[in-house]
Amino acid sequence: MELDATRSRLLALAEERRVSLSQLSRLIGKNASYLQQFVRKGSPRKLEENDRAVLARFFGVPEAELGAAQEKSFDADAWVDIPRLPLEASAGPGTSVEGEDAIGSFRFSPRWLRDQGLQPHRLSAIAVRGDSMEPTLRDGDEILVEASPGTLREGIHVVRFDGALLVKRLEVRRAGHVALLSDNGAYRPIECALGDVDVIGRVVWKSGRL
Numbered sequence: 001m002e003l004d005a006t007r008s009r010l011l012a013l014a015e016e017r018r019v020s021l022s023q024l025s026r027l028i029g030k031n032a033s034y035l036q037q038f039v040r041k042g043s044p045r046k047l048e049e050n051d052r053a054v055l056a057r058f059f060g061v062p063e064a065e066l067g068a069a070q071e072k073s074f075d076a077d078a079w080v081d082i083p084r085l086p087l088e089a090s091a092g093p094g095t096s097v098e099g100e101d102a103i104g105s106f107r108f109s110p111r112w113l114r115d116q117g118l119q120p121h122r123l124s125a126i127a128v129r130g131d132s133m134e135p136t137l138r139d140g141d142e143i144l145v146e147a148s149p150g151t152l153r154e155g156i157h158v159v160r161f162d163g164a165l166l167v168k169r170l171e172v173r174r175a176g177h178v179a180l181l182s183d184n185g186a187y188r189p190i191e192c193a194l195g196d197v198d199v200i201g202r203v204v205w206k207s208g209r210l
Contacts, residue, residue, distance in 0.1 A: 006046070006067040007039045013059045028054050080113060081105040082144065084125040106144070106207075118204060122147040126158070128167055128206075132182035137167060141208035145201040152178075152194070153202060160198040161190070167203065 003011070014021060025034040028051040037043050046067050047055070056063040084104040106125050113120060128141040136156070137143065145158050157170045161180065168180035168190070178197060180190040 003039065006065075009065050010035070010055070011039060013061065013065075017059065024055065024058075027058060078110070079107045080110050080120045081107055082120065082123045082125055084142070106142070116204065118146060122201075123204075124201075132184045132187040133167060133169075134184050136183045137203075137206060138208055141206050143167065143203045143207075144205035146204045147201045148199045152199065156203040158200040158203065160200060161192065161196065165200070170199070 010024075011021075014024060021035040021039060022032040025032050025036070028034075030051070038047065049068075052063050052066045052068060056066055056068075062068075082105055084106060086103045108120075110120075113123075123144055123146055125142055125144050128137045128143055129139055131139055133156070143158075148157075152170075152172065154171055155169065156167065158165060158167050159170070159180065160166075166180065168182060171179045171181055173179050173191065176194050177191060178194050180192070180197070182189075
């Protein structure tokens, strides 16, 4: 059996301290052949946490040398921060835009963003206010908005209409016209010319409290 790094290190430490595996087995309260089987036969597959700690203290080495998982330092490059803007897209009568400086961020995995086909530089997060998009979006939900690339697509969007920022389901109607639809049946559709609507972006993700 080819020895892995943990077993090889245990043998080397035993040789350096001139102790046998039998003596070390008794040190951790096991039968005399315990560590011999661990090293030569691979059973058990890994040292128990308490046994590893005792051996590490005896040899004066970090537990990682005897198989403990090393804590990985946080790698800021492994995450992407998406700015959270102090805006509220109304799922109701409409709210006005006051400012667009980030007040925080949501942190996403780059792999997840790639899997979703999303580009970080086109994303921002804002809050939803109102009930017109219930049950899909609820008051207080945070949504991730992908800036519109210029091609109009149906789906849930954040739009600027009549001076207010709205989150609505966008549906293309007759040539040059769109409808802003609410998922809540209590709200009537808003039909307007495409030129009267500024499509900010498409809603691609939401986060909300249960």
